[in-house]
Amino acid sequence: MAAVIVLFILLLLAILRVPIAISMATASIVGLWMVDFSISTVIQKMFTGVNSTTLMAIPGFVFAGLILAKGGIAKYLIECIQSWIGHTKGGLSVVTVVTTMIFASISGSSPATAAAIGAIMIPMMVKAGYDKKYTMGLVATGGTLGILLPPSIPLILYGSVSEESTGKLFSAGILPGILLGLCLIIYAVAVAYKKGYGGLEKVPLHKRWKPTLVAIWGLIMPVLILGSIYSGVVTPTEASFLSVLYALIVSFFIYKELTWSKMKEILMESINTTAMIFLIISSALVFGMFLTLEHVPQGFASWVSDSGFNKWTFLIVVSLLFFVLGMFLEPTAIILITLPIMLPIITALEIDVIHFAIIMVINMELGLITPPVGLNLFVISGITGEKIEKVMKGVVPFFAIFIFVLILVMVFPQISLFLT
Secondary structure, eight states, X not given: OHHHHHHHHHHHHHHXXXXXXXXXXXXXXXXXXXXXXXXXXXXXXXHHXXXXXXXXHHHHHHHHHHHHHHSSHHHHHHHHHHHHHTTSTTHHHHHHHHHHHHHHHHHOOHHHHHHHXXXXXXXXXXXXXXXXXXXXXXXXXXXXXXXXXXXXXXXXHHHHHHTOOHHHHHHHHHHHHXXXXXXXXXXXXXXXXXXXXXXXXOOOHHHHHHHHHHHHHHHSHHHHHHXXXXXXXSOHHHHHHXXXXXXXXXXXXXXXXXXXXXXXXXXXXXXXXXXXHHHHHHHHHHHHHHHHHTTHHHHHHHHHHHTTOOHHHHHHHHHHHHHHXXXXXXXXXXXXXXXXXXXXXXXHTTOOHHHHHXXXXXXXHHHHTSSSSOHHHHHHHHHHOOOHHHHHHHHGGGHHHHHHHHHHHHHXXXXXXXXX
């Protein structure tokens, strides 16, 4: 009975647009009060739950991503890639996808990737004759690579909850991320040929080296950060703050585009974003504590077993569930709410936990471009000044690509497990 009441409160608050962290905390506290649980234990759980070395990587990558977006690195990456492939058919759309892939492998954040690349590429593509609706959809979709390619904040959270190696989870995201990026490039080129989108004027070969040398600091950053993790030199948490130090040095002393006034904005935005994520985490931990007391994970596992679900049926049903949840919740909340319930079932059905992480994150990517609360839709709307409805129409054609990649990753687990 308590579980039903808690679920009702959570849904009611979500419908009323109360922030998800407040909704989860309120519903959980009511449920725990009904089962006569000490409120002091709830507070202790909220604080001890976020006191994690693994989770400390989140503020580091958030801070680094914002520095990259506003310190010139994103701009010079675009200029470099544009000089090499901007003249090809649909070249600007290819530049957009490739740049989002590189930026994603540095920042770990989808909204940051969409904002940094979109602010530069959308006006440029529209000026070159690209349809604005298509352009907004491409950037919003490409931005989602920020949570699949390492270093991914959702994968850090997944590792914290499942107690799996963050390094292995990062490795698992590389090939699916590249596959999704290649599919977006193929689609972008096909659209360019169909609609006659041309490229920019071809840059002579001898003039391409200057923007490449300028952008080299951004190009080697993913190698430096991810290489240090996979070689065992640093942990993902240490790598997150190494990326902050590197981004600060490059933006302040090499590009000289980061000012103290910009730093104030970056710090404020970084604090706000990190606080939001950690409040969701602490609230979700209390929610998970309530679910454990009410034996909800065990009950759900028994229901799946009694229903005769096999591995494939379960993955299909879960993907549909994630799609619906993605329409209303952020990736952080979905992972923290559902994963503790799913883990016993994943184990029982002999699904690899790391493989499931990638399936989950691809579904989260779809949620980032699905209304009514798709974060990337709001980011692109804010950049362009267009209504959410128009951005959403531009995103719709890309849904098929996500579903195609999701099916491939489901059917062929080695796509995600080969590098782990």
